[in-house]
Amino acid sequence: MTAGSGLVETIGGPIDADVLGRTLLHEHVLLVEPELDANYPGWFDEDSEVRDAQHQLRRLKEAGIDTLVDLTVLGLGRNVDLVRRAAEGSGLNIVVATGIYTMDELPPFFRRRGPGRLMGGDDPLEAFLVRDIVQGIAETGVKAGVIKCATGERGVTDDVDRVLRATATAHLRTGAPISTHTDAGTFRGHDQQRILGSEGVDLGRVLIGHSGDSEDLGYLTELMDAGSYIGMDRFGMDTILPTENRCRVVAELVKRGYASRIVLSHDTNCYTVNWEKDVRERVLPDWHHRFISEYVLGRLGELGVSPDDIDQMMRVNPRSFLAGAPSRTEVAA
Template identity: 30%
Template sequence: MNTVLGPVPAEELGIVAVHEHIGYGMPGSELDATWWKTPEERYAETVPKLRRFHERGGGTFVDVTGICNGRDVDYYRSLSAKTGVHIVACTGFVGGDTALPFFERAGVDYLARQFVHEITVGIGGTGARAGVIKVGVSRGGRMTELDKRIYRAAARAAVTTGVPILTHLAIDPEPAVAIFAEEGLPLHRVLFGHADDGVNAPNTPDVWIAEQGGRIGFDTFGYETELEDPPFWARPRKERLDHFLGFVGKGFLDQALVSADANCSPLGWPGVKGHTVNYIFDDLIPDLRAAGLDEATLTRLLHDNPAGFLTIQD
């Protein structure tokens, strides 16, 4: 598997947070004085969270901050060396509506070559290779023509390189499933994300996607209506947990992955006070144990499933 400091064998990944952000923002937010931060300020916010993650048994942090959204691979390399956490960077876009005009006007072949280059050669001049491809559904609830172009390019890059695809939202999945089939990409190489958030869960056919062979991301754990100032995509803690347990209870444990979708040091996106990647250890694992999941099941969920997903396949 590709990390920002080089390849790492699957058995060394430890517990994996498969959908997280070092620092996410919309294009241009880095030019807004509200979000200007010195490197020292960003380190002060981020390093303690990653160190605590590592101390609790967290081995790998998958950063799914796409192109144009604040991705900073040199910074990731420094954080990984400083904290001992394996960091996986992505290529691709959070959604078509986050692609700057240069990429918005690009064709499928160009986008596919961009993704392949970042996976096989490196991102920019860093030499660090992307380990996953990010794609997403733009705001509005339906895949746009640009989204479909990006999905097709991502599918071609995934088939060429063997790295998996991770999606932002799992709503309107039929066009995505059709594109992946047309490009010859098996659906077990795709993680359909945010199946559990409060806004999109009612419109996400998670069981149908799983029946087609796709993986499902329950990856907004911790965004709860019980928070003092919950975000608009929050959901009651028990309702989200029951949704997840119900999905697993239908026989889809091996297709389920979990994460917190936290933002270590927000850039142009406010984040949520008190919500970090460490929700996985502080609350999620205790909740799953209390619900009756044994240690072997937790290992499958937090290590085996993401390791199998992230492993580069021929």
């Protein structure tokens, strides 16, 4: 899975990047709450939710998606074993991620350990990220194919800075690409590019996530001109920005020649304890894994996006991002 090797780690083992096919780069499968379950059981029916996720993932494959990247990391309720069960029989490739999701402070476990900290020793953050990529996650044998980090509205706090730099180190040691969560409204992608770049990361190996929440074309083109991919990755999350606006921004950027730097996704999930299903269906009816296949791609076509550009955003760019291979445009140039 290292840069340029042509292999990508998935939940079923390494696969050739050429078979990734149409890929959703920022999604989730099951977001669980082990502490809640241990103390207040009854909210999460594991067997029934895994079965439901299996059903959803099969339908996603039938809708024409071949690979899903699950960016559920520490802080979001990662459980790779459940994801593996959910993926069984779906025919879908699932790439999982390592990383720490915090917008502000790290858990005390990390705050107190590492060079210059109360307990001293090596930075466990770096060690955990690298372990997930090189050795595998817990005892599952599944290796992470992506490193995720986050910067929220509060910006680069001390701990967020530490996470971004540990992410950079783990990337440089392993070659795994970096995918981020940002608050697009406060232009946090710039902070991430600055810090990751200062650590020596090639920004072409970085995907600035949730960029699709913004309609600021200046901000979006700056991120891409600096070399990164942008994630137009919350289709269906209409409470933040309606689908039609999201589609129009993508169509305009493609018209300006940026198709080789854009990827499309939903940032949705098969299960999360944070939503009651009936409320979710009422408030965000389009926020499911098949929405891009069933609606968005057609709408982009109506707005003038060509089948070649769709292929570039749905297949070529994810392949280049995950495997480190040059994109079509880079080859042409």
